[in-house]
Amino acid sequence: MIFARVIGTVVAAQKDENLNGKKLLLCKEVDHQGKPLSTYHVAVDAVQAGEGNMVLLSYGSSARMTDLTRNAPIDAVIMAIVDDVHVQTVKPSKKATA
Amino acid sequence: MIFARVIGTVVAAQKDENLNGKKLLLCKEVDHQGKPLSTYHVAVDAVQAGEGNMVLLSYGSSARMTDLTRNAPIDAVIMAIVDDVHVQTVKPSKKATA
Amino acid sequence: MIFARVIGTVVAAQKDENLNGKKLLLCKEVDHQGKPLSTYHVAVDAVQAGEGNMVLLSYGSSARMTDLTRNAPIDAVIMAIVDDVHVQTVKPSKKATA
Amino acid sequence: MIFARVIGTVVAAQKDENLNGKKLLLCKEVDHQGKPLSTYHVAVDAVQAGEGNMVLLSYGSSARMTDLTRNAPIDAVIMAIVDDVHVQTVKPSKKATA
Amino acid sequence: MIFARVIGTVVAAQKDENLNGKKLLLCKEVDHQGKPLSTYHVAVDAVQAGEGNMVLLSYGSSARMTDLTRNAPIDAVIMAIVDDVHVQTVKPSKKATA
Numbered sequence: 001m002i003f004a005r006v007i008g009t010v011v012a013a014q015k016d017e018n019l020n021g022k023k024l025l026l027c028k029e030v031d032h033q034g035k036p037l038s039t040y041h042v043a044v045d046a047v048q049a050g051e052g053n054m055v056l057l058s059y060g061s062s063a064r065m066t067d068l069t070r071n072a073p074i075d076a077v078i079m080a081i082v083d084d085v086h087v088q089t090v091k092p093s094k095k096a097t098a
Numbered sequence: 099m100i101f102a103r104v105i106g107t108v109v110a111a112q113k114d115e116n117l118n119g120k121k122l123l124l125c126k127e128v129d130h131q132g133k134p135l136s137t138y139h140v141a142v143d144a145v146q147a148g149e150g151n152m153v154l155l156s157y158g159s160s161a162r163m164t165d166l167t168r169n170a171p172i173d174a175v176i177m178a179i180v181d182d183v184h185v186q187t188v189k190p191s192k193k194a195t196a
Numbered sequence: 197m198i199f200a201r202v203i204g205t206v207v208a209a210q211k212d213e214n215l216n217g218k219k220l221l222l223c224k225e226v227d228h229q230g231k232p233l234s235t236y237h238v239a240v241d242a243v244q245a246g247e248g249n250m251v252l253l254s255y256g257s258s259a260r261m262t263d264l265t266r267n268a269p270i271d272a273v274i275m276a277i278v279d280d281v282h283v284q285t286v287k288p289s290k291k292a293t294a
Numbered sequence: 295m296i297f298a299r300v301i302g303t304v305v306a307a308q309k310d311e312n313l314n315g316k317k318l319l320l321c322k323e324v325d326h327q328g329k330p331l332s333t334y335h336v337a338v339d340a341v342q343a344g345e346g347n348m349v350l351l352s353y354g355s356s357a358r359m360t361d362l363t364r365n366a367p368i369d370a371v372i373m374a375i376v377d378d379v380h381v382q383t384v385k386p387s388k389k390a391t392a
Numbered sequence: 393m394i395f396a397r398v399i400g401t402v403v404a405a406q407k408d409e410n411l412n413g414k415k416l417l418l419c420k421e422v423d424h425q426g427k428p429l430s431t432y433h434v435a436v437d438a439v440q441a442g443e444g445n446m447v448l449l450s451y452g453s454s455a456r457m458t459d460l461t462r463n464a465p466i467d468a469v470i471m472a473i474v475d476d477v478h479v480q481t482v483k484p485s486k487k488a489t490a
Contacts, residue, residue: 203479203480204424204477204478204479204480205477205478206448206472206474206476206477206478207474207475207476207477207478208448208472208473208474208475209473209475210439210440210441210472210473211439211448211471211472211473212438212439212457212458212471212472214457214458215471215472220393220448220472222424222477222478222479236395236423236424237393237394238393238394238395238448239393247480248480256452256453256454257452257453257454259454260454260457267457268454268457269438269450269454269455269456269457269458269461269469269471270393270450270454270457270471271393271450271451271452271454271455272393
């Protein structure tokens with residue numbers, strides 16, 4: 001999954017019928033600290049995310065694994081709203097020699 | 099999903115039989131403001147999109163989730179015509195500390 | 197789908213049994229005008245494409261949606277031979293304001 | 295699969311119900327020698343990985359092929375903890391002429 | 393599919409049970425002439441590939457389409473050992489006008 005921030009909405013009247021009743025949100029990819037990256041994504045909202053929220057996006061067939069999105073022709077879903085990201089000071093364990 | 103603009107058509111006589119009767123459209127990726135990016139995509143049209151339309155493309159197995167495209171060997175579908183994209187001034191909510 | 201040109205063949209004696217009888221073609225990605233790009237792809241031929249042909253490649257699970265490729269461990273298929281690509285002068289319709 | 299190192303955790307209260315009880319770990323991609331690359335990934339932990347562990351990430355529908363993740367809207371899973379990577383001096387066998 | 397060369401092995405004791413008995417090989421991507429590129433991949437070996445072999449990798453759900461890998465949480469498989477790659481002098485056929 002990747003981090004993104006909800007920054008807008010997409011309006012589309014003419015669309016596949018399986019998209020009816022689904023909110024299409026414009027998301028800007030961010031890093032784990034919430035800093036904006038350059039990529040934009042359009043995703044269906046499955047967790048009632050609001051604008052400004054930092055969220056997690058799931059891509060591909062996994063995007064259809066929510067009650068809302070099953071069988072819809074969509075390839076990206078917002079499946080969690082991020083509250084906090086805890087980063088530890090990295091001290092590698094388990095060796096990986098080469 | 100990504101934004102694209104329909105800019106042409108692809109003609110192919112010799113093709114998998116599951117492609118019969120499906121329109122293959124040439125699309126140029128655009129950003130959320132409609133500005134052209136460098137990437138081109140060929141997608142099956144499931145919403146009667148016309149040339150010049152700004153559309154949404156869905157990729158992967160999701161491209162087969164329309165009545166038109168079920169079981170076809172295609173990996174990209176136009177599943178919505180974009181009318182408007184509303185962008186809010188971003189005011190991040192929900193903290194994401196690191 | 198992406199455009200590519202068939203430029204060669206791949207010979208592999210030791211392979212998964214589901215690949216028997218399938219032609220593995222070396223393809224060089226091209227743009228919509230047929231100009232070569234830098235990426236190479238190996239794809240199974242489902243439409244009797246020949247060397248020099250400009251073709252369409254479908255990736256992922258969609259590559260298994262032809263009679264020839266069903267259940268094979270392959271992630272790319274040639275599913276159409278391109279005859280022509282018609283590009284219109286782009287005159288954007290449907291606004292997408294931001 | 296790609297190599298990554300577990301460097302933190304993601305907290306999300308509001309999420310798809312299929313995510314309940316699953317640990318979302320923040321991973322930084324590394325090369326085969328454990329050297330950090332620039333990309334971050336959020337993955338569900340299926341093997342009780344701990345922070346600092348070098349792990350393998352599997353993406354896409356394959357991420358749902360563990361007992362823990364079946365049917366969940368997630369596209370990345372940690373499915374192995376890396377103990378060692380043995381690299382041989384490469385001496386190409388089987389010719390590939392062009 | 394992409395070309396790669398087998399250059400090592402990955403040892404992982406703690407892993408999803410569906411990985412038991414499967415060999416995880418470290419592969420370095422190569423071009424069609426066998427020249428090394430910069431990307432590394434970890435793939436399950438389904439064709440008894442050895443170190444130094446030039447192989448084909450299949451990604452995504454297709455990686456689970458071998459007897460060995462069915463239902464395993466893996467997204468890359470070695471499904472063929474490359475013996476030869478024949479490249480023709482490219483003489484484009486079938487026009488693609490724009």
